[in-house]
Amino acid sequence: MEQIKNEQLLSAVKLVLKELRAKTGLTQEQVANNIKANKDLSIHIGRNETGNQNMTVSTLYELCEYYKVPVSEFFKRVEEIDKKLKINDNK
Numbered sequence: 823m824e825q826i827k828n829e830q831l832l833s834a835v836k837l838v839l840k841e842l843r844a845k846t847g848l849t850q851e852q853v854a855n856n857i858k859a860n861k862d863l864s865i866h867i868g869r870n871e872t873g874n875q876n877m878t879v880s881t882l883y884e885l886c887e888y889y890k891v892p893v894s895e896f897f898k899r900v901e902e903i904d905k906k907l908k909i910n911d912n913k
Contacts, residue, residue, distance in 0.1 A: 827876055834904040835882075836873035838896060842889040843867070857888055 843853055850867035857865050863884060870877050870885070886893050901908040 825876060829873075830904060831900070831907055832873035832876070834900045834907060835877075836871050837903050838899045839867075839871050839885065841899070842885075842891060843871070846889070853888065857884065860888075 843850065846853070848856070850871065854865055854867045857863055861884065865881055865884060869875055870881065882896070883893060886896050
């Protein structure tokens with residue numbers, strides 16, 4: 823079974839991840855090393871920031887935790903970057 827891959831969503835997610843990392847002033851390698859040192863996890867930041875592949879929800883959670891951004895705020899920013907991703911609840 824083929825994995826679902828939403829290119830539009832991945833593009834916005836990668837931009838938010840790049841923004842968050844830029845605010846820290848750290849390189850991709852530094853962020854990955856910090857996460858590995860603190861959590862004993864190996865996360866390939868470059869792959870997540872290129873948006874070329876899906877990432878797990880667990881990886882996204884770890885990155886949000888590292889950047890001290892609630893997951894809900896992360897996705898609000900994703901919706902701000904690409905308004906077409908906002909789901910309107912017209913109930």
